[in-house]
Amino acid sequence: MSFILRRLGAIVPTLFFVSVMIFGLQQLLPGDPAIAMAGEERDPNVVAYLRGKFHLDEPLPVRYGYWLKGVVQGDLGESVRIQRPVTELILEKLPITLELAGIAMAIALVIGIGAGIVSAVYKDTWIDYVANVFALWGLSTPNFWLGILLILLFAVKLGWLPASGYVSPFEDLGENLRSMILPAFVLGNALAAVLMRHTRSAMLQVLSSDYVRTARAKGLDERVVILRHALRNALIPVVTLTALQLGELLSGAVLTEQVFSIPGFGKLIVDAVFNRDYSVVQGVVLFTASAYIVLNLLADVAYVLINPRMRA
Amino acid sequence: MAAMAFADIALPRELSPGERALRRLLRRRGAMVGLAVVVFFVALAIFASWIAPYDPLATSWSAVRKAPTAAHWFGTDEIGRDVLSRVIWGTRASLLAGLVSVGISLAIGVPVGLLAGYVGGWVDMLISRITDAMLACPFLVLAIALAAFLGPSLTNAMIAIGIAATPAFVRLARAQVLAVKVEDYIEAARAVGNSDWRIALRHVFPNIVAPVIVQATLAIAAAVIAEASLSFLGLGQQPPAPSWGSMLNTAKNYVENAPWMAVWPGVSIFLLVLSFNLLGDGLRDALDPRHT
Numbered sequence: 001m002s003f004i005l006r007r008l009g010a011i012v013p014t015l016f017f018v019s020v021m022i023f024g025l026q027q028l029l030p031g032d033p034a035i036a037m038a039g040e041e042r043d044p045n046v047v048a049y050l051r052g053k054f055h056l057d058e059p060l061p062v063r064y065g066y067w068l069k070g071v072v073q074g075d076l077g078e079s080v081r082i083q084r085p086v087t088e089l090i091l092e093k094l095p096i097t098l099e100l101a102g103i104a105m106a107i108a109l110v111i112g113i114g115a116g117i118v119s120a121v122y123k124d125t126w127i128d129y130v131a132n133v134f135a136l137w138g139l140s141t142p143n144f145w146l147g148i149l150l151i152l153l154f155a156v157k158l159g160w161l162p163a164s165g166y167v168s169p170f171e172d173l174g175e176n177l178r179s180m181i182l183p184a185f186v187l188g189n190a191l192a193a194v195l196m197r198h199t200r201s202a203m204l205q206v207l208s209s210d211y212v213r214t215a216r217a218k219g220l221d222e223r224v225v226i227l228r229h230a231l232r233n234a235l236i237p238v239v240t241l242t243a244l245q246l247g248e249l250l251s252g253a254v255l256t257e258q259v260f261s262i263p264g265f266g267k268l269i270v271d272a273v274f275n276r277d278y279s280v281v282q283g284v285v286l287f288t289a290s291a292y293i294v295l296n297l298l299a300d301v302a303y304v305l306i307n308p309r310m311r312a
Numbered sequence: 313m314a315a316m317a318f319a320d321i322a323l324p325r326e327l328s329p330g331e332r333a334l335r336r337l338l339r340r341r342g343a344m345v346g347l348a349v350v351v352f353f354v355a356l357a358i359f360a361s362w363i364a365p366y367d368p369l370a371t372s373w374s375a376v377r378k379a380p381t382a383a384h385w386f387g388t389d390e391i392g393r394d395v396l397s398r399v400i401w402g403t404r405a406s407l408l409a410g411l412v413s414v415g416i417s418l419a420i421g422v423p424v425g426l427l428a429g430y431v432g433g434w435v436d437m438l439i440s441r442i443t444d445a446m447l448a449c450p451f452l453v454l455a456i457a458l459a460a461f462l463g464p465s466l467t468n469a470m471i472a473i474g475i476a477a478t479p480a481f482v483r484l485a486r487a488q489v490l491a492v493k494v495e496d497y498i499e500a501a502r503a504v505g506n507s508d509w510r511i512a513l514r515h516v517f518p519n520i521v522a523p524v525i526v527q528a529t530l531a532i533a534a535a536v537i538a539e540a541s542l543s544f545l546g547l548g549q550q551p552p553a554p555s556w557g558s559m560l561n562t563a564k565n566y567v568e569n570a571p572w573m574a575v576w577p578g579v580s581i582f583l584l585v586l587s588f589n590l591l592g593d594g595l596r597d598a599l600d601p602r603h604t
Contacts, residue, residue: 017445028461140586142537144544145560145578152567152574163567251450255541259564269453270545273460285457289448296448 007300011293018289019071022282023064029278032056037080037278050080076286077279079272086283089268096166097265100256101249103180104188105242112192113238116199120207121226131196138193143252147186147259154182164261183260187252191245198241202234236307243299247292333522336598343594349587353580357403366394368401368554377570387572390562398554399576405555406584409470409539409548410532416474417481418528424478425485426520430493430512439482446479455538459547466539466555469548473538477531484527488520495519522599529595533588540581556581 029036034050050056055063070077076086119131155163162179169176206212207230215225254266261267265284272280327335337343356363365385372392380387386395428439446454458472492498493516501515542548543557551558556577563574 013441014444014448017442018448021442021445021449022457025457025461028458136586136589140533140582140589142540142544142560142578142581142585144541144564145574145581148560148564148567148574149578151564152571156568156571247450251452254452254456255544258545269456273456273545273547278461281457281460285449285453288450288453289445292448292450 003304004301007297011297014293015290018286018293019068020064022286022289023067025282025285026278027060033278037276039080039276071286076283079277079280081272081275081277086280089280090265090283090287093263093265093268096262097250097253097257099169100180100184100187100253100262100264101246103184104186104191104249104252105246106188107185108188108191108195108245109242111188112195113199113235115192115196116238117203117226117231119196119200120203123204131200135193135196138189138196141189142255143186143190144255144259146189147183147256150182150186151259164259166260166262166264179260179262183256183262186259187249187256190252191249194245195238195242199234199238202237203230206230206234236303239306240299240303243295243302246295247288250288250291333598337594340594340597342590343598346587346590346594349583350591353403353407353584353587356400357407360401360404364394364397364400366397368393368397369552370394377566377573379570380572386576387570389559389573390566390570395559395573395576398559399556399580401554402556402559402577403580403584405466405543405549405553406536406539406581409466409473410536410584410588412470413473413477413535413539414528414531416471417477417531418524420474421478421481422485422520422524425482425487426489426512426517428482429486429489430508430516436486440486443479443482446476447483449476451476451534452538452541455542456545456547459542464547464550466543466549466553469539469542472542473535476538477535480531481524481527484523485520488523489516492516492519526592526596526599529588529592533585533592536581536585536588 026033032047033054034047034056035042037050037054038046055066058066067077074087076090078085079089082089115131115134119128122128151163154161161182165179167175167179207226212225212230215229216222220229250265253264254269256262257264257266258270269281269284272278272284370393372388375384375388375392377390378384378388378392384394384396386399389395389398424439428436449457455469455472455476458475459469462468462472498511498515501511506515539548540555540557540560543555544561546558546561549555549558559577560574563570563577566573
């Protein structure tokens with residue numbers, strides 16, 4: 001409990017610096033921020049409205065105070081382009097990205113952990129070699145390129161899956177899954193490679209430990225030794241890593257959603273960038289960073305909960 | 313007499329740590345292949361104007377979206393530009409982005425990490441919290457946000473990637489300094505009256521260089537992908553200047569009719585990133601034998 005409280009205490013200054021950094025992004029805008037935000041037309045009424053709304057005539061710390069007060073109350077500002085609260089936009093788009101990230105995570109876990117176990121058990125054989133090549137491929141392939149290649153193969157050549165677009169699961173679950181398979185695989189590909197490498201290294205460490213040797217010496221079936229004795233311990237660091245990688249999935253979703261035209265969280269930030277909708281950009285970055293900090297905390301707590309040695 | 317006999321025996325010269333690391337690196341086949349491919353791309357970037365068969369910006373309405381032929385090995389794009397020439401010229405943007413952005417990260421991250429680790433106290437606390445805050449933003453999201461606010465261009469993309477990658481170097485340098493500064497030779501350097509500056513620069517810094525080099529090599533791979541990603545989103549190299557990421561952005565609209573437009577820029581990114589990853593892995597094994 002004291003560990004959790006200490007961790008909670010440590011995230012407060014981190015969140016403070018995150019807020020300062022994201023507020024500071026606005027200062028990077030060349031020239032007058034109100035003019036930059038007003039878009040091409042630079043309508044004087046809009047400029048005056050924005051200057052008043054963002055307190056641009058006030059000193060910087062005062063502006064930060066106003067902004068932070070809103071953020072603490074769940075007000076991330078308003079989209080200049082579509083005149084809707086940023087929080088509302090994020091909450092509208094987030095479920096789509098979470099679904100994509102969830103399926104991608106499931107694919108990555110199955111492929112990554114499976115390949116990691118097999119690679120460790122058959123160390124230095126051709127199976128291990130193939131698994132390592134797969135990991136290097138996953139780590140070196142830009143996911144937007146993989147997406148284009150898979151569209152070419154499965155949508156254009158074979159016609160099995162849709163090339164792009166999104167269907168809500170509440171409208172048609174089957175079509176929803178069909179539209180999600182390719183993007184989820186693309187998003188999960190790099191994560192599978194990371195998980196494979198970590199699982200392999202953790203399994204190799206555990207497989208050479210004394211208790212595994214004891215389990216083998218007392219005549220246990222090799223499958224039981226690997227799955228019940230070795231894997232359970234090897235998975236402890238992998239669980240932590242998996243939670244941390246959810247943040248990376250949100251990042252990867254930006255590109256994947258762009259390739260497959262999925263109207264999620266990632267597309268929201270890209271569209272906002274091109275519409276010069278800076279409140280939305282700030283809101284999305286703040287939300288992502290906060291989610292990452294919370295996931296980091298949960299990963300630490302999970303590590304303590306599933307590792308009996310840490311509880312002592 | 314006995315002394316003379318000993319003098320006649322030719323003892324092999326003891327290798328320096330650097331030479332031993334180089335020998336270990338040369339024995340790693342993956343790293344050597346990676347290095348060869350990197351050298352190949354560097355040569356492409358430097359000699360692009362001699363190697364490229366066509367002007368990468370020259371359009372030809374009579375050769376729009378032509379499949380690969382003897383005249384255009386990689387085909388042509390949507391306005392008749394030679395894809396091979398654009399891929400060759402695109403190497404410049406990718407390598408430049410990789411090297412400059414990692415240069416920015418090194419120039420900021422290593423001195424700041426050195427300061428945090430060596431000085432400690434509130435300076436370390438402040439730097440560590442700021443680093444944590446930056447690490448809390450996923451790398452690409454932070455780079456997109458920075459590029460968005462700075463404005464879309466290759467220069468701004470390099471600055472954005474460099475800043476987004478800096479906290480990893482701060483953390484690495486700090487951790488290495490914390491490990492090194494408790495060593496006996498640092499204590500000895502202090503005991504003989506060296507100033508803090510001298511100890512930090514002459515005794516601590518050389519001992520943290522190896523892991524920084526490994527991290528820098530792997531960071532170049534990440535920066536190449538990040539530049540391609542930003543250019544793919546329209547936040548990096550601006551058209552008509554060639555860049556692998558922006559070429560893929562255009563190619564995705566013509567997957568059905570001109571799939572060759574999507575193949576070669578992607579293959580180039582993959583090969584360059586893979587090579588830096590192989591080289592980085594090899595350097596890590598060579599510079600830190602405990603790792604293997």
